[in-house]
Amino acid sequence: MxxxxxxxxxxxxxxxxxxxxxxxxxxxxxxxxxxxxxxxxxxxxxxxxxxxxxxxxxxxxxxxxxxxxxxxxxxxxxxxxxxxxxxxxxxxxxxxxxxxxxxxxxxxxxxxxxxxxxxxxxxxxxxxxxxxxxxxxxxxxxxxxxxxxxxxxxxxxxxxxxxxxxxxxxxxxxxxxxxxxxxxxxxxxxxxxxxxxxxxxxxxxxxxxxxxxxxxxxxxxxxxxxxxxxxxxxxxxxxxxxxxxxxxxxxxxxxxxYWQAHDWLGIGPGAHSRFDRQGQRVGLATRRSPQSWLEMTALKGHAIETECVETPMGWANEMLMMGLRLKTGIDLNLIEQKCGPRQLWLDQNRLATHFEAGLLQFLEDHNGDRLATTAEGRLLLNSLLADITR
Ligand SMILES: C[S@@+](CC[C@H](N)C(=O)[O-])C[C@H]1O[C@@H](n2cnc3c(N)ncnc32)[C@H](O)[C@@H]1O
Ligand code: SF4
The missing domain is CATH 3.20.20.70 (Aldolase class I)
Structure with a gap:
């Protein structure tokens, strides 16, 4: 993209x-x-x-x-x-x-x-x-x-x-x-x-x-x-x-x-930022306590407390977790471009089971590679995600 x-x-x-x-x-x-x-x-x-x-x-x-x-x-x-x-x-x-x-x-x-x-x-x-x-x-x-x-x-x-x-x-x-x-x-x-x-x-x-x-x-x-x-x-x-x-x-x-895993910056106490940098997914979080956030920004010009770079698997999980909240789902090709072959981050056997159960579907308008939840699947999203991700 x-x-x-x-x-x-x-x-x-x-x-x-x-x-x-x-x-x-x-x-x-x-x-x-x-x-x-x-x-x-x-x-x-x-x-x-x-x-x-x-x-x-x-x-x-x-x-x-x-x-x-x-x-x-x-x-x-x-x-x-x-x-x-x-x-x-x-x-x-x-x-x-x-x-x-x-x-x-x-x-x-x-x-x-x-x-x-x-x-x-x-x-x-x-x-x-x-x-x-x-x-x-x-x-x-x-x-x-x-x-x-x-x-x-x-x-x-x-x-x-x-x-x-x-x-x-x-x-x-x-x-x-x-x-x-x-x-x-x-x-x-x-x-x-x-x-x-x-x-x-x-x-x-x-x-x-x-x-x-x-x-x-x-x-x-x-x-x-x-x-x-x-x-x-x-x-x-x-x-x-x-x-x-x-x-x-x-x-x-x-x-x-958020749901399409694009880039955002977050300012203020406890705010999170996530963005792509040099082909990696970076996550930042600032200090949560308002008083402590004020003191840290006064001292350093920011209150970033944690910085992490996602592993490809963590990044793929994030994209699936967010994208499957949407009715329009998520393009698996896009995840592959960023995180490597899908067998590394998606359990194909479990996927098939959930297709049969009517919880997941491929949306036809996107070359068969757009994975989405059905309305029933969205109701069970957390357990579904835990099941299909590696
Ligand atoms: C940051 S909160 C609230 C914004 C604003 N302060 C308010 O109370 O209207 C955003 C929304 O999350 C929802 N929310 C917060 N805690 C929730 C909970 N435990 N279960 C369901 N919805 C929740 C509420 O509908 C709330 O309007
Ligand atoms: S505690 Fe504050 S942020 Fe949370 S729901 Fe009530 S008014 Fe909104």
Whole structure:
């Protein structure tokens, strides 16, 4: 693949939230005092430093402000980061610049400032449309606030996506179908619909170990997943990735950068970068603790803590793991070009078994070499991957 076909993305991690949600294991912290000026200095320095790791910096095709809660960032800080990014890399003419936002009224009031700063896509964390479910998830906003935030965001931005979490205890197919119908009436072109996962280190994890039932049963959740795919597809929103639904052309370009194993740089506490360099796949990660990240960037101009170069097998596994999340799958020839013959990284016998079971398929539109999961296979993705990779 030529450099022109590759997209370079920039991820900016904002590690603060108003409150910590009981299910969330992202690198997010609650802090009453944040030194925005120091974060700006650190992030600009780290961006300059990371650019020097690339063989040949290409123009940015996407930028993603994720968190934590980036809607807590001052718009001026966003503007400063975007100005520096444009100066260092240049922007593709159709660059996608997304900010995650929580739908509380204070944050919603800042959306116009985000637009002026250069953001052109917003991803709103609505999470549920039922007061009891929002309460269960420990959210800081009401259903009314969430819907008002969405309506306002849609007047400011052409591209708005929302996040919801399903598979909650007691959530029935009837209840979830009603939510899906309501979502479809909201005029959205992109939605991320996640199954609730109990992550180690979270409050939910501790509660589950103490015996609380915090998710629906595997069978019920599998049914909700299938229902979600069918309902969304029927409404013209393709399940283009395990948890992501979009109308044609409205897919999240930044996330596609990850799933298609293109290059990206990540700045801020705990951010990861991955890019090809001299035929190898390089991975970098910065220090996770916000305070410690600030101290290290002040000292060294970056807070990179680990640097690894993938083995060809590790790189092939990464491409399979990411690519098989996508409905369009992954080109095995491309993996071979980078990582060597497929028998080194793919178990052909196991592959055949999963073809027969209807979990994997070759997509016909690509010379038979595009491996993809079926909808059923995407439901069992983790065990499938463990089985077919070497
Ligand atoms: C970085 S987080 C949140 C961004 C923003 N702070 C918010 O809360 O809306 C991105 C998304 O991941 C999803 N998420 C986080 N933890 C999850 C979990 N344990 N299970 C399922 N989805 C989760 C949520 O839908 C969330 O909106
Ligand atoms: S879900 Fe969002 S608001 Fe809640 S703790 Fe995680 S990043 Fe923060």
């Amino acid at each position: 030529s450099r022109e076909d590759q997209s370079l993305g920039l991820y900016v991690h904002w590690p603060f939230c108003k409150a910590k949600c009981p299910y969330c294991d992202f690198n997010s912290h609650v802090s009453s005092q944040v030194d925005y000026a120091a974060f700006q200095t650190g992030m600009l320095a780290e961006m300059r430093h990371l650019a020097s790791h690339l063989e040949q910096p290409s123009k940015l095709r996407s930028i993603f402000f994720g968190g934590g809660t980036p809607s807590l960032m001052p718009p001026d800080l966003i503007a400063a980061i975007l100005a520096e990014a444009e100066q260092i890399f240049g922007f593709a003419t159709d660059i996608e610049i997304t900010a995650e936002a929580n739908p509380t009224s204070v944050e919603t009031a800042k959306l116009t400032g985000f637009k002026s700063a250069g953001v052109n896509r917003v991803s709103l964390g609505i999470q549920a449309l039922d007061p009891a479910q929002l309460h269960f998830l420990g959210r800081e906003h009401s259903v009314t606030e969430a819907l008002a935030a969405l309506a306002l965001a849609q007047t400011i931005f052409e591209r708005v996506s929302i996040d919801l979490i399903y598979g909650l205890p007691g959530q029935t197919p009837v209840n979830w179908q009603a939510t899906l119908r309501q979502l479809l009436g909201l005029g959205l072109d992109h939605l991320s619909l996640y199954q609730l996962t109990i992550e180690a280190g979270t409050v939910f994890y501790t509660r589950q170990r103490q015996g609380d039932v915090l998710t629906g049963s595997d069978d019920v959740v599998a049914g909700l997943f299938e229902m979600t795919n069918a309902t969304m597809e029927e409404a013209g929103l393709a399940a283009y990735e395990v948890s992501n639904y979009a109308r044609d052309g409205h897919e999240c370009r930044h996330n596609l950068t």
